Amino acid sequence: MQRKMVYLALCDTCGTPKRITKYALRNSWRNSAVTEEYCHNCRQHTEIPEHLRKIAKELYLFQHRSV
Numbered sequence: 001m002q003r004k005m006v007y008l009a010l011c012d013t014c015g016t017p018k019r020i021t022k023y024a025l026r027n028s029w030r031n032s033a034v035t036e037e038y039c040h041n042c043r044q045h046t047e048i049p050e051h052l053r054k055i056a057k058e059l060y061l062f063q064h065r066s067v
Contacts, residue, residue, distance in 0.1 A: 012047075025059060
């Protein structure tokens with residue numbers, strides 16, 4: 001049985017967690033197209049650090065390698 005992973009990002013301003021979808025990891029986080037994540041609670045932007053982009057790239061490669 002395969003467990004479903006849920007990825008969360010926390011807002012730097014208010015701390016509200018936001019679910020990061022597989023679509024966002026695939027298309028936004030692993031490349032430089034999007035540099036910030038928007039918080040719907042406080043309406044502020046949080047910068048996506050480079051080390052998290054690297055992790056998103058590794059997750060993407062791991063998921064496609066094991067299929």
